[in-house]
Amino acid sequence: MKKDTENVFEGSMAAKPGEVYQYTRITGDIYASGADTKTAFPKLTSVGGTIDASGADTKTAFPKLT
Numbered sequence: 001m002k003k004d005t006e007n008v009f010e011g012s013m014a015a016k017p018g019e020v021y022q023y024t025r026i027t028g029d030i031y032a033s034g035a036d037t038k039t040a041f042p043k044l045t046s047v048g049g050t051i052d053a054s055g056a057d058t059k060t061a062f063p064k065l066t
Contacts, residue, residue, distance in 0.1 A: 015040050
């Protein structure tokens with residue numbers, strides 16, 4: 001896992017409840033089933049792997065992800 005100044009998280013991550021992540025891109029998988037997925041990733045536009053967001057409304061959870 002590596003965080004850099006361009007809002008890119010390199011690798012896979014597990015989102016924590018109550019945290020808001022300002023990343024625009026995550027190169028690996030996201031495990032977000034325990035996070036507040038409605039607000040956790042407001043700027044995310046790209047994911048290199050899969051997203052596990054069990055129970056989330058993914059259209060509101062990841063508003064900029066296409």
